[in-house]
Amino acid sequence: MADDYIDITDIDNSFHFNTEKKSYxxxxxxxxxxxxxxxxxxxxxxxxxxxxxxxxxxxxxxxxxxxxxxxxxxxxxxEYENFKALINFYRITQVVQEFENQNYKTSSIKEIHTRAGFSYQATFNSIFKKHTNLTPSEYIDKVKAMHKIG
The missing domain is CATH 1.10.10 (Arc Repressor Mutant, subunit A)
Known part of the structure; x- marks a missing residue:
């Protein structure tokens, strides 16, 4: 699962988040x-x-x-090794969608990760980085940059 990152790519000046589950x-x-x-x-x-x-x-x-x-x-x-991995996939997917929708403008990162089901900032940060290869702040910076371009 080390390479199960949520991919960020620049397609037509917009973000595309690959959060699709693999077919099994x-x-x-x-x-x-x-x-x-x-x-x-x-x-x-x-x-x-x-x-x-x-x-x-x-x-x-x-x-x-x-x-x-x-x-x-x-x-x-x-493809999930256990229940926690499955739940965390859905939680991170929700956070990524909220970041993409620029909800960070009206909600704190803590509010966003709490809405997705994470209790602790440290746990959220670790799992977010595992899935996206970026910290939440780095991810938001990339979203902001893309919205300035687009």
Missing amino acids: NYKTDDKYGLLYKEIIELMETKKPFQNTNYNLHLLARDLGSNETYVSRAINNCS
């Missing part, structure tokens, strides 16, 4: 494949990752399943 071949008729599909649908529609206390137990409850099956579905059907 799993059988949608097998129990883990079906469960993983439900996990993704839940993440994208209800955005439970925004709850700072969201955990594997709550995800299993929300899906009417158990923690073992949910964990296996994530591990077997996705």
Whole structure:
């Protein structure tokens, strides 16, 4: 996962954030494949990752399943090594979208990362840098520069 950065490229004077999940071949008729599909649908529609206390137990409850099956579905059907990695992907994706929309003008970085579900600044900074290869401030500076050009 070391090279799973969110790519920043200059395309027609605008940012393009590559936050698309990789495709994985799993059988949608097998129990883990079906469960993983439900996990993704839940993440994208209800955005439970925004709850700072969201955990594997709550995800299993929300899906009417158990923690073992949910964990296996994530591990077997996705590129994410575990539940935390999946949640952090969605959280960082939300932060990146907020930065792209220039929400940093009206909200602090802390407010933005808290809305996405991060409790602690240090944890957020570390995970953000892991995914983007930039600090949040460096990322915002790049967004600002692109908006001046465009």
